[in-house]
Amino acid sequence: xKQIWQQIIRREWGIVFKRKxxxxxxxxxxxxxxMGVLLAxxxxxxxxxxxxxxVDNSQGYYSHELTRALKSNRFLDPRPFxxxxxxxxxxxxxxxxxxxxxxxxxxxxxLKHTGAQLNAWINNEYLLVGGNLTKGILSVVGYLQxxxxxxxxxxxxxxxxxxxxxxxxxxxxxxxxYNPGMNYIYFLGLGLLPAVLQLFVCxxxxxxxxxxxxxxxxxxxxxxxxxxxxxxxxGRVGFYVGGYFAIFVLLLGMIILFFKTPVEGSLLRTLxxxxxxxxxxxxxxxxxxxxxxxLRFSLSICAIYAAPAFAYFGVSFPxxxxxxxxxxxxxxxxxxxxxxxxxxxxLRGSNAGGTWLEIGFMLAVGxxxxxxGTKGYARWVKHDKYLGPQL
Amino acid sequence: MIIPFIVKELKELxxxxxxxxxxxxxxxxxxxFYPFPYMHDVARQIPVAVVDEDNSYLxxxxxxxxxxxxEIKPVSYSALSEAKKALDRREVFAIxxxxxxxxxxxxxxxxxxxxxxxxxxxPVYYKQTTTALQRAIKTVSAGAEIKKLQALGAxxxxxxxxxxxxxxxxxxxxxxxxxxxxxxxxxxVAVAHQIMLIVIGLRAGTLYERKRRYSARLTPFSVWLGKxxxxxxxxxxxxxxxxxxxxxxxxxxxxxRLVSWFLFYMLFSVATVGLGITLSxxxxxxxxxxxxxxxxxxxxVFMSGIIWxxxxxxxxxxxxxxxxxxTYGITGAVRLFVMxxxxxxxxxxxxxCAVLAVVFSYTAYRxxxxxxxxxx
Numbered sequence: 001x002k003q004i005w006q007q008i009i010r011r012e013w014g015i016v017f018k019r020k021x022x023x024x025x026x027x028x029x030x031x032x033x034x035m036g037v038l039l040a041x042x043x044x045x046x047x048x049x050x051x052x053x054x055v056d057n058s059q060g061y062y063s064h065e066l067t068r069a070l071k072s073n074r075f076l077d078p079r080p081f082x083x084x085x086x087x088x089x090x091x092x093x094x095x096x097x098x099x100x101x102x103x104x105x106x107x108x109x110x111l112k113h114t115g116a117q118l119n120a121w122i123n124n125e126y127l128l129v130g131g132n133l134t135k136g137i138l139s140v141v142g143y144l145q146x147x148x149x150x151x152x153x154x155x156x157x158x159x160x161x162x163x164x165x166x167x168x169x170x171x172x173x174x175x176x177x178y179n180p181g182m183n184y185i186y187f188l189g190l191g192l193l194p195a196v197l198q199l200f201v202c203x204x205x206x207x208x209x210x211x212x213x214x215x216x217x218x219x220x221x222x223x224x225x226x227x228x229x230x231x232x233x234x235g236r237v238g239f240y241v242g243g244y245f246a247i248f249v250l251l252l253g254m255i256i257l258f259f260k261t262p263v264e265g266s267l268l269r270t271l272x273x274x275x276x277x278x279x280x281x282x283x284x285x286x287x288x289x290x291x292x293x294x295l296r297f298s299l300s301i302c303a304i305y306a307a308p309a310f311a312y313f314g315v316s317f318p319x320x321x322x323x324x325x326x327x328x329x330x331x332x333x334x335x336x337x338x339x340x341x342x343x344x345x346x347l348r349g350s351n352a353g354g355t356w357l358e359i360g361f362m363l364a365v366g367x368x369x370x371x372x373g374t375k376g377y378a379r380w381v382k383h384d385k386y387l388g389p390q391l
Numbered sequence: 392m393i394i395p396f397i398v399k400e401l402k403e404l405x406x407x408x409x410x411x412x413x414x415x416x417x418x419x420x421x422x423x424f425y426p427f428p429y430m431h432d433v434a435r436q437i438p439v440a441v442v443d444e445d446n447s448y449l450x451x452x453x454x455x456x457x458x459x460x461x462e463i464k465p466v467s468y469s470a471l472s473e474a475k476k477a478l479d480r481r482e483v484f485a486i487x488x489x490x491x492x493x494x495x496x497x498x499x500x501x502x503x504x505x506x507x508x509x510x511x512x513x514p515v516y517y518k519q520t521t522t523a524l525q526r527a528i529k530t531v532s533a534g535a536e537i538k539k540l541q542a543l544g545a546x547x548x549x550x551x552x553x554x555x556x557x558x559x560x561x562x563x564x565x566x567x568x569x570x571x572x573x574x575x576x577x578x579x580v581a582v583a584h585q586i587m588l589i590v591i592g593l594r595a596g597t598l599y600e601r602k603r604r605y606s607a608r609l610t611p612f613s614v615w616l617g618k619x620x621x622x623x624x625x626x627x628x629x630x631x632x633x634x635x636x637x638x639x640x641x642x643x644x645x646x647x648r649l650v651s652w653f654l655f656y657m658l659f660s661v662a663t664v665g666l667g668i669t670l671s672x673x674x675x676x677x678x679x680x681x682x683x684x685x686x687x688x689x690x691x692v693f694m695s696g697i698i699w700x701x702x703x704x705x706x707x708x709x710x711x712x713x714x715x716x717x718t719y720g721i722t723g724a725v726r727l728f729v730m731x732x733x734x735x736x737x738x739x740x741x742x743x744c745a746v747l748a749v750v751f752s753y754t755a756y757r758x759x760x761x762x763x764x765x766x767x
Binding site: 022026030034037038040041042043044047050051091092093097110113114115116117118119120121122123124125126127128129130131134137138141144145148149152153156158162164165166167168169170171172173174175176177178179180182184186187188192195196199200203207211295296297299300302303304307308310311312314316317318320321322323325326330340343347348350351354 | 425479558683690
């Protein structure tokens with residue numbers, strides 16, 4: 001068995017790195033390029049200092065105090081505009097993401113206790129930007145409101161010791177767990193890793209298996225497939241699982257080291273999860289190849305299976321909030337499980353039982369796909385009529 | 392001369408099973424598959440653990456207020472440790488803890504804290520739970536504040552005294568924060584762009600494998616023009632399917648800007664087809680374009696600025712995104728359909744796309760000329 005595997009691994013090595021160098025590039029360089037671009041996009045990590053147009057029609061002490069408070073907020077980058085129309089134009093052109101207009105009578109109303117008005121227009125088309133901008137404005141207004149409220153209460157004769165109970169009888173003490181700094185690389189970066197690798201692994205395995213059939217080179221493995229189909233198949237798939245696992249470790253290492261991603265749980269369990277994910281994805285590739293025996297068709301199926309996967313992983317939208325069929329499909333995606341393992345082990349440091357359950361599921365389904373895929377693929381290999389045209 | 396070439400080219404394309412699967416099956420499949428997870432638009436009824444140690448009238452009132460919020464679904468737990476375990480198991484996505492002396496402190500005018508623990512490892516859940524919980528707690532608090540202020544003799548001014556600064560927030564373009572409206576137009580542009588690149592590459596790879604030659608009557612210019620026009624016919628078909636039929640099916644707004652969008656879309660299509668023919672120079676097998684182009688879909692969508700704002704990207708990426716037609720297509724679609732913009736709002740993108748259309752058409756012509764008379 002060892003000899004068969006050695007022979008197969010040498011053969012695959014020869015194909016990827018000598019005979020089909022584009023395959024070597026696709027497997028060893030391209031994932032780093034794609035992931036590198038994606039990580040570069042999110043390299044700012046935190047969505048802060050969002051440009052906000054401020055139209056101060058009051059130009060008084062209180063409106064200046066508001067502008068100062070806006071400047072000190074980490075989410076906001078206030079930029080003055082002379083009129084609301086000019087600010088709205090800048091908003092439409094995408095130069096700013098929100099407009100905050102201070103009423104002409106803002107200072108007067110505050111002094112007269114008649115309710116000062118602020119109007120905000122938020123570009124909610126960019127959900128992340130809109131969310132943080134609203135959060136920033138609300139926190140600044142909330143801070144000023146409680147300050148003015150306290151001074152008004154003191155004016156009404158409320159003793160300082162009682163101010164708190166009058167101004168905020170019920171207070172919120174919020175503990176943001178797992179990602180308190182709202183670092184986007186922690187969930188987007190980690191979510192993109194399975195999305196990218198799922199595509200690469202599935203397509204590489206399909207390509208390697210069916211390119212051999214298309215070019216009739218697989219005839220060299222016919223003897224092996226006739227007598228030891230599972231061993232030969234394991235050797236072939238194992239080569240790609242091993243190679244992509246090394247790539248997975250390097251990419252995950254990059255995310256952990258360069259972006260200081262926390263590892264709250266066990267790195268070992270995370271790596272086991274990564275290995276199971278690559279195994280399941282490779283076996284899915286084998287199953288697709290085994291079912292189709294058509295290189296172009298199988299790659300199209302891989303693209304259909306893996307390209308929109310990111311939408312189903314639960315990164316951009318939670319799995320539990322999807323329609324039932326989408327949830328079922330999400331569970332069939334290896335990336336959904338790896339994403340949960342990342343959240344469990346890297347961000348939360350909890351639910352080790354859940355991690356092992358995900359790993360077990362991936363291994364079980366992977367093995368089922370491996371058996372079915374090998375059966376199908378061996379069928380194509382054994383007979384000349386299924387091979388590509390004689391060149 | 393050119394029209395028979397276009398007809399022949401289209402006939403040959405339609406005879407190719409692999410082409411049909413991708414060019415017709417791809418948009419058909421993706422138009423349902425991509426928007427499907429976002430069909431519910433926003434996350435609602437997210438389970439939230441409530442540990443009510445007081446179990447008093449006031450604490451129950453607060454829980455009732457939480458139940459009224461559509462984003463969350465309070466689930467009772469007897470102890471914080473149990474709730475924490477449920478959070479670990481992902482049965483709940485936030486915890487609210489009410490102290491034993493909740494009502495007593497409120498009645499005694501001792502400021503009372505409501506402890507909330509939110510799970511920020513899922514940003515959508517975090518945003519929804521924190522917003523809903525804060526709203527419920529602040530509503531109860533506001534009621535208590537106003538009562539106290541009225542007891543102090545503030546009268547009807549109590550409301551203004553409670554919130555001296557009134558903030559009116561208007562969420563533009565996507566008021567409900569719905570994912571479908573926001574993502575789908577952009578995804579449709581990405582689908583048309585990527586499928587076109589693959590299809591052009593697939594055709595070039597097939598012809599390279601067959602090593603067929605053009606008739607001597609066809610010049611490289613007429614070949615380039617004929618190929619471009621035949622692929623543009625396909626792009627026009629995608630327009631009708633994705634932006635007319637599917638938009639109606641999903642009930643998207645923006646139909647009134649269809650003519651503006653069609654004009655811009657065709658310019659985007661010229662740039663895309665030019666890029667596709669240029670790239671096809673490197674595809675010597677039928678399958679290679681599927682392999683190499685599909686994996687670029689994810690970075691190109693993110694580079695367009697639809698999810699992460701452009702000003703937060705490094706300069707190199709900002710420069711790189713300007714060389715891809717998809718960037719202009721997505722931005723234009725978002726401006727017209729999501730932001731209800733007019734032709735004037737997309738002028739910068741029209742100019743950018745026009746530059747790319749000219750550049751890529753020229754490089755495409757060079758590619759055809761280089762391979763001529765062997766078919767591409």
